[in-house]
């Protein structure tokens with residue numbers, strides 16, 4: 001089956017949905033997602049969206065905080081663009097219906113998170129992402145030019161490669177004609193031809209055992225673009241959130257937003273000592289890379305599996321009002337935050353690198369754009385400042401939409417695209433081969449390529465990855481495509497890119513910390 005659209009959007013999170021709304025008056029838009037419409041990282045965002053609203057905050061202060069967090073590797077021009085344009089984009093989000101909490105005087109009740117010098121995070125209780133996702137979906141459903149197809153799994157980008165031409169990474173002029181996608185309801189591979197395509201597939205947290213990301217976060221977009229010979233960058237910079245709730249067996253991990261530390265929560269050892277002051281003068285509100293490494297070190301020293309977040313000294317009524325979901329979650333596990341410490345542990349949270357794009361979200365492949373967490377824009381450098389990612393997604397989706405609109409009338413659909421070549425014919429007989437390799441991959445990434453790395457661990461990870469890669473490719477060649485197998489392939493591909501980038505980095509910056517580099 002072939003379908004033709006003007007704009008194809010892969011992903012239904014904040015990046016994909018806000019882009020679709022922007023281009024919808026200029027052509028037929030199809031959004032596809034491999035899961036239900038709202039199963040996205042966006043839905044789980046708690047803390048909020050960082051945007052300059054009132055004095056004494058200012059654009060310069062927000063820029064400065066972003067640059068400091070990025071540890072010298074941010075693209076300053078991009079930082080300025082995102083912070084400046086972010087104010088307008090946030091206003092649009094409010095016009096689309098998103099509601100952010102206000103105080104008694106009617107002003108926005110701004111929160112503060114690690115690395116921010118001012119209170120500037122707009123939030124909706126502690127479930128900001130769900131508020132944004134729902135309000136965007138409401139707008140999407142109302143627009144006559146937009147269709148949203150769920151349970152359609154994007155397999156690969158269509159380029160000249162599928163017309164029989166040789167495509168190499170350095171070659172200019174690779175063109176995206178659309179996407180092959182597996183319809184999970186019919187089990188058939190569909191060909192979707194598009195004039196302009198946006199990749200908005202989100203993050204990669206599922207590469208690790210402990211992650212705050214939902215199961216959809218398997219790096220599919222990054223892997224698809226890499227396979228199509230597009231460029232990726234900064235893959236070594238994986239952000240671990242310092243404070244996921246310690247609850248063995250729960251996946252994804254439940255997040256205790258940084259806003260809790262902004263509200264006064266303090267990290268403590270089992271004996272009650274506050275330890276962050278020993279690592280950074282900003283204490284519990286130091287940037288995430290520093291806090292995550294400090295917790296990792298504390299756990300290694302004590303042999304414990306977690307540290308504590310102390311909220312017992314905070315105003316109970318205000319805490320309950322600001323963080324109702326966190327309160328409910330803790331109480332459900334028998335922890336009363338007003339009298340007991342909350343056990344917390346770092347968990348894989350955010351990909352700072354990804355598909356390399358220019359200031360308009362354009363990738364190295366013609367007619368293909370990327371926005372949101374799968375894109376590497378240059379905003380985050382070596383470490384993302386908290387709550388800058390929702391903002392980045394809005395700004396880049398907007399910029400990509402403007403260029404996409406000017407492009408769409410100049411592009412014709414490619415008519416000679418063949419249907420999916422289903423070489424593999426048998427169904428995978430033993431799913432255990434796939435699930436076991438996925439577990440093995442998550443475990444090697446957690447053990448060798450997490451918060452603290454070393455050359456030996458990285459090389460060991462690469463060797464193990466090669467074995468899993470060989471086994472999985474052999475399986476892929478002889479079986480029909482399935483989401484489990486395709487996700488595993490994508491995760492192997494992305495893990496390889498993370499390890500390769502980590503091995504290539506010759507100095508410790510931001511989130512990348514290799515013990516062999518301090519010794520030199």
Ligand SMILES: Cc1cc2nc3c(=O)[nH]c(=O)nc-3n(C[C@H](O)[C@H](O)[C@H](O)COP(=O)(O)OP(=O)(O)OC[C@H]3O[C@@H](n4cnc5c(N)ncnc54)[C@H](O)[C@@H]3O)c2cc1C
Pocket residue numbers: 010011012013014015016032033034035037039040041042043044045046047048049050128129152153154155200201202203212213214216220221255349350371372373374386387388389390391393
């Ligand atoms: C627990 C948690 C808390 C967070 N808190 C904050 C916060 O307070 N502030 C902040 O700024 N950021 C926060 N973040 C980060 C932020 O939520 C994400 O970076 C952002 O929402 C990503 O949006 P996105 O549109 O790029 O991707 P997502 O929202 O993840 O959407 C990705 C979409 O792509 C689809 N998809 C993926 N692969 C395929 C495929 N092969 N075929 C078809 N569809 C596919 C998925 O199904 C999904 O629809 C948080 C993240 C988490 C997990």
